[in-house]
Amino acid sequence: MATSLGVEQRYSLITRRLELQNGWSAQELQKRLHEGRDIKYHWVTAPTGKPHIGYFIPLIKFADFIRAGGQVTVEFIDVYAFLVNYKFPWDQVQHRTTYYRSLITAALTAVGVPLSKVPMAQMSHYQTNPQFNVDFWKMCALCSQQDCRDTGAEVSGSSMLSPLLTPILQELGEEYLDVDVQVGGLDQRGIFNMGEQFLPQLGYEKRVHLMNEMLPSLTGGKMSSSHPAHTKIMFLDDPDTVRDKIAGALCQAGNIEQNGILPILKHILFPVSELRSVHLQEVEGKKTDGTNGINGVGHGSKRPFAAEGAPEGTLFSVAAPTSECNSNAYIHYQTYEALEQDFLQQRMTSEVLKDAVTAALNDVLTPIREVYANHQEWQDSDRLGYPEDWLAV
Template identity: 30%
Template sequence: MDTAERTELVTRYTEEVVTEAEIEALFEERDSPTAYIGYAPTGEMHIGHFTTMRKLADFIESGLDVTVLIADLHAHLDDAKSPFELLDSRSAYYEAAIEGMIEAAGADPDGIEFVRGTEYQLEDPYTMDLYRMLAETTLSRAQRAGSEVVRQSENPKLGGLVYTLMQSLDVAALDADIAYGGIDQRGIYMLAREQLPDFGYDKPACVFAPLLSGLSGGKMSASEETSKINLTDDDDAVAEKIEGAYCPAGETEGNGVLEYLQYLVFPVLEERGEEFVVERPEEYGGDLVYDDYDDLETDFVSGELHPADLKPAAAAGIAAVIDPVRERLLNQPELLEDAYPEKYA
C-alpha cells in the first residue's frame, strides 16, 4: 500500500483533517506512525461512538499504531459524570465495548493498545508538564478550547478546565503523531498544536469525525433515549427508534438516519463487500440496491426513495452492525451491572 492509499484510508469519512499534507509526510517518513483517540468512561457507549470505531479500523488497515485511551480521570473531572467508585468498572466496560465495535467494524481488536489515564497521569513527567501548562494558559483560553466538550457555566469548576489541558497533554504523553476525535474536540487539539512545541514536543496532525445528528432531530443527546441507539438495543428497539426518527422526505440536513447510513452502515458494508438493499413492492418500483451512499442520497433527495421505504432498510442495516456487539455485552451481565448498577443491577 503506497502513501496515497494509506492517506486516503486515514482521511476518508471525516469532517476535517489538519493537515492531510502532514499525514502524507508521516507515511513517507516512517512505516508505522502513531495515532490515539480518548474516551472518558461516563455513560453507556452508543452508535455515535461506533462511527469512530469504523475509522479506527481504517487506521489499523493503513498501518498506524493505534492507542485507545480510557480517560478515567477525565470522566470524573468533567462535572463528576462518573463517580470515583465506578471508574474501574466503567473503564472495563468501555474496553469490552470498544473491542466489540472494532471487531464488528471489520478489524482485529488486537491491533489497538488500551491505556488508562491513571497509568501515567499521576506521575512525572506528565504532572510536571501539566503544572507548566497550568502556569502558562489563561482561564479564557482553556474555556474556549474545551467549550464543546466539557460542561460550561459562568462559574466553571476547575476540573473541566484541567480536563482540557490534560487532553492536550495526552497527545504528547502517548507519543501520538495523529490525534483523532469528534469535531467537538477541535479546540482542544488546536491548543495542543499551539502549546506542545513550547514543551519540546511535536505538534500532532489531527483527524476529526463528524458529530451525528440525533434521531429526534438536532444534536444527539446521551441523556435522551430516543435520540440515539444504544449498543444493547435489540432489533425491535432499533426498528422502533428508526421508525420514529426525524427523516423528512428529500431533506438531508439534520437527518440522523442518513448520517448513520453514510458514516457507519455503508463503510461496514464496503468492508464486507455487501450491498444495501431497500425492499419495495413491485407496484412502487421494486427493490433498490445501492453499493454507494451518494447514489442513495441522490435518490432520497429526488423523491425516488421515500422515508417509508428507507427506514425499515436502515433499521435492518444498523441492527446487523450492532448485533454482535450487543451479544458480546449481554453475555457479560456482571460487566454491565458493575458499570451501570442503576440500570442493570
C-alpha cells in the same frame, strides 16, 4: 512497511470522511508518510454516560488507518471523566471504564477491526509518572483559564475548577502515549488547538489532528448520551427497540437536510458494508498474505447489506416499489450518494428506507448484544457503573 500502498493512496485512505484540523496537519501527515513512517494514531473516550451508535463512526475509521499501515491506541480517559463529571465517585468511574472497554472491544470485533492493531490504555495508569506531573504543572502555568474555557462547551460553562484541567490532561496524553495523530469528533477542535499551541512550549512535537463528523440524533441536533432515549440508538438496544426508535425518527421523503436516518447510512452502514465487501473480495480471491483481512484488517465475516442476487459492488439494497407480479424487487446502491439522490427525488418511501436501515443496523448490533449476554464482567460493570438503569429492573 505493513502495507504496499503508495503515499498518496495511504494519505487518501487516512483522510477520507475526515476533516483535517488545519493546513499544517495536512502537510505534516504527508511529510511523515513520505518518510516511510507507520503512523500511530490516538483516540480517546471519556467513560461518562453510556455510548450510543455514534461511536461507530471513529471505530469504523480505524480500519482505514490500519490498512494504511498504522495502529490506533484507544485511551480510556478515566481521570478526565471524573473531573468533568465530578458528581460521580471515582469507584463508579472505574466501573464505567470497564464497561467502555468491554463495549469498544465488542464493537470493534463486530465491524471487523483487528484488536491486535488496537492497543488500549487508561489515563490514570500513566499519570503516576513523576515527569507527567511536572509537565502538567508546567502546562497549568502556561495556560490561562480562558485558554481552557475556549476548548469547548463542556468546560466553558463550568463554575468548578476540575473541568478546566481536563483539556490539559488530554493533550499531554499525546506525548506520553507516543502517538503521531490524534483523532476526535468535530467538537474536539478547541482541545486540539490547545495542544498545538502549548505542547511545543514544553519542548514536545506538535501532533497532527483529524476530526470525524458527529452523528445527529434521530430527531435533529447532535446525538448525545444525555438526551432522551428516543433520540438515540444504544449499542445494547434490543431489535424491537431499534425498530421502534427508527420508526419514530425524522425522515420525510425528499428531505435530506432534516433527517435522522440518512446519516446512519452515510457514516455507519455504508462504511461497514464496504469493510465486509473488501473482506469477501479477499476471501474469494484466495488471499495469499496469511492475514485475517487485507493488510491485517479484521474478519468482517458477514456479507454487505445487499439483497441476494444484487450486482457486484452493491453495498446497500432497498426494496423497490412493488407490483403483484414482482414482490422481491430491490434498488441496489454502490454509493451512499446515489441512495441520497434517489431519496431526494422520492424514488423510495421513508418507510422502506427505515425498514432496510433497521435490518442492517440490527445485523451489526447482534454480535455485540451476544457478547454482553455472555460477559459477566461487562454485566457487573453495567450494574455498578450505571445503577440508575437497574432501579426499575
